[in-house]
Amino acid sequence: MSDLETDFTSRTSSSKRLHERAKHVLPAGVSYFIRYFEPYPFYISQAKGSSIRDVDGNSYIDFWMGHYTHILGHSPANIVMEVRKQIERGSHYGVCHELEISMAEQIVKMVPSAQMVRFCNSGTEAAMYAVRLARAFTGKAKLVKFEGGWHGGYDALHTAVSPPFHVPESNGITTSALADTVVAPFNDLDETVERLRNIEIAAVIVEPVLGAGGCIPAEREFLKGLRELCVSKDALLLFDEIITGFRLSPGGGQQYYSIEPDLTILGKILGGGFPVGAIAGRRDVMELMDPLLHERPDFSFQGGTFTANPVTLTAGLEMLKTLENGRIINQLNDEGRRVQVALQDIFDRANVDAQVNRAGSLFHTHFTKDRVNSVNAAFDADREKLNDFHHALMTNGVFFLPRKMGAISSAHSGEDLDRLLNEVQKYAKRG
Ligand SMILES: Cc1ncc(COP(=O)(O)O)c(C=O)c1O
Missing domain, CATH: 3.40.640.10 (Type I PLP-dependent aspartate aminotransferase-like (Major domain))
Incomplete structure (x- = not known):
């Protein structure tokens, strides 16, 4: 078991039990397989604003946001x-x-x-x-x-x-x-x-x-x-x-x-x-x-x-x-731009081959040195590294559904975004 998995399992014993139970009645223990990740998904007990909390009491800043539905955060x-x-x-x-x-x-x-x-x-x-x-x-x-x-x-x-x-x-x-x-x-x-x-x-x-x-x-x-x-x-x-x-x-x-x-x-x-x-x-x-x-x-x-x-x-x-008046969306697009530029800068300075793609307030990291403008380029990038990256962030309380893009909501505070950048910085420095 990797260090990340050991850390995850030590913090999520209730989720583990729920997943064992789920496997008897839900194929793969889930209702939609994209929600599954190794070694087992955590189970949510509560979500509010930019934050989700699992049944073991771990909190995460959520960038998956209910499959990108919650542009105003959870339960506005x-x-x-x-x-x-x-x-x-x-x-x-x-x-x-x-x-x-x-x-x-x-x-x-x-x-x-x-x-x-x-x-x-x-x-x-x-x-x-x-x-x-x-x-x-x-x-x-x-x-x-x-x-x-x-x-x-x-x-x-x-x-x-x-x-x-x-x-x-x-x-x-x-x-x-x-x-x-x-x-x-x-x-x-x-x-x-x-x-x-x-x-x-x-x-x-x-x-x-x-x-x-x-x-x-x-x-x-x-x-x-x-x-x-x-x-x-x-x-x-x-x-x-x-x-x-x-x-x-x-x-x-x-x-x-x-x-x-x-x-x-x-x-x-x-x-x-x-x-x-x-x-x-x-x-x-x-x-x-x-x-x-x-x-x-x-x-x-x-x-x-x-x-x-x-x-x-x-x-x-x-x-x-x-x-409707576009104010929130414009603000989120600006934040998306800021996050993209900052993440790209972090990877560039750490000499990590990565491309941060963005559209409005949606963003995604591809571990490759080549520009990603086709799905082939996206899948040719290092997807194992992407998985590892998202698990590392998860361990530190920042949640992306592994291998999926992230979304910024109006509930994400400046501190939430700074926390994301800090955790990415730590990851990039480790190489
Ligand atoms: C672009 C796009 N089209 C269609 C769908 C399907 O929507 P649903 O999951 O609500 O059936 C999705 C879902 O992720 C999507 O991202």
Whole structure:
């Protein structure tokens, strides 16, 4: 056992017991395998602001922030207050209520390309319905996704997420489910155009910043080229803004890059800390989900029991109103810049080969001397060292989900960020 593991196990005996128990009833002892790390994950008892506390009483400054959902930190007071009031009025109506209109209006106000909205409960679900809608609208089947792009577990998009791209990401996805999915290299417009020559496509789906793929911002020319390509091929451009939405700017990546997609999928921050997904976009496309306008077989279905859940929408509306004027987001982007520059400086001075990537208030360290602007470059970097780095930080009370990028929230204080820099400094000095 390494020194780091010995230290971890000596501080986390209750987590260890919980994980042993969990393994009997949850595959791998977890509810989502990305949350697993060696030797076993710690179990959280409480989260508030920038801090999480485990069942053994260890506190951590959290940079994982609930899969990047908590841009205002864990359980912000204004959201908690509104949610409490809403629960008294009802946790789920299952029929129409005014909040769904107000929330849709708020999204239309903030997200440049959004004219209409439909809600669902996760990013995966939003991706699934958006793909169906794009196919329905264009009357075509083929989708284009990019290497390293993660859009959730929907069969038609669950491919080429991590190298080697030809190996299936999951057993149980049929060949036919992926037969209409074309994979192209991110940030490589020429090759993308080449691969699509003579292919009819329904949609191109792209993250403005590859999240799971390594915190890699799209080059503006790439997104602009995709916009033009979609127009020329009568296809829809679909932005997956599940991470970038309400993060890069109040209007997400499309506002930040000044490029408007036809459809956008949203999640994470949108729910104010509660489960959510949404599809937003052009009126003429979105109206295909209206069976009063488009009868079967033209109509494209979307729906579900918990759609437009009032607790989620209460939290989400409070979240969006807090972010709308851009003040918090601009401040977080400035802090992101400061953290990136400081971390890069620490590694450079210590002669550690590292690249600190950043997009807004998201940042990620890659241990390599080469610039990281593709998912291959991200996965070619020293991932064992990245794992070791995150475990070393964890031992010292600074939490990144191992190998994942970090996110700054408005709950992170100057001291929290200084603590991060200090711990990275100690790590870099050790080499
Ligand atoms: C860019 C992106 N798209 C889609 C998803 C899937 O969202 P969910 O996990 O809510 O299904 C994620 C989740 O991490 C994501 O990061």
